[in-house]
Amino acid sequence: MLRIELLSRDHDREGFSCGERDLDDYLKRTARQHNDKGISRTFVLVDSDDPAKILGFFTLASCEVVAAELPPEYAKKYPRKAPAAKLARLAVARDQQRQGFGGLMMVDAMRRTLAVAENIGIIGFFVDAKNQGAREYYEQYGFVALPDHRLALFLPLATLAAALEALGN
């Protein structure tokens, strides 16, 4: 059975490769330290039959948004700076891609973001796409590009909540 859990010492970070060196390096060298220091949270997708093997991972962090950088319809709703959540990283092991694992982790990340919104208050979910392909990947979840940063994308909280509602989450 698939499950998503906080990255720990028990997971085989060295054995993971998604094809993007900086993402692999982050998982191997930095993610656990950042977990320990409370800088961000990295979660891994594993199968309970082989729980050390990392099928994919994602990292969540908080961030501050300059409202003027948002699409105009959102920019005017907020004060000059506003708090948000960020999908700092998302990756699926190269030999496990295109099986829906990215989608599974995305929905889990959205659920966690909604819980933060309900308990602290944030205006939405941000991500920096690595390239045009990644941008299209995020757009299918309702992320919209920031006008002056084509690879920086924003998922408004209402869109996120509606998407989870539609999925019955």
Ligand SMILES: CC(C)(COP(=O)(O)OP(=O)(O)OC[C@H]1O[C@@H](n2cnc3c(N)ncnc32)[C@H](O)[C@@H]1OP(=O)(O)O)[C@@H](O)C(=O)NCCC(=O)NCCS
């Ligand atoms: C991008 C990534 C996270 C997607 O995860 P995944 O498990 O492979 O994707 P899913 O199975 O959830 O994808 C579902 C759909 O998203 C779309 N999709 C998947 N990868 C895509 C990509 N790179 N570009 C555009 N669309 C993509 C497709 O429509 C796919 O459906 P299909 O397989 O029926 O064509 C994964 O491929 C990956 O880790 N890539 C390398 C690292 C990376 O680029 N991370 C993003 C950093 S910004």
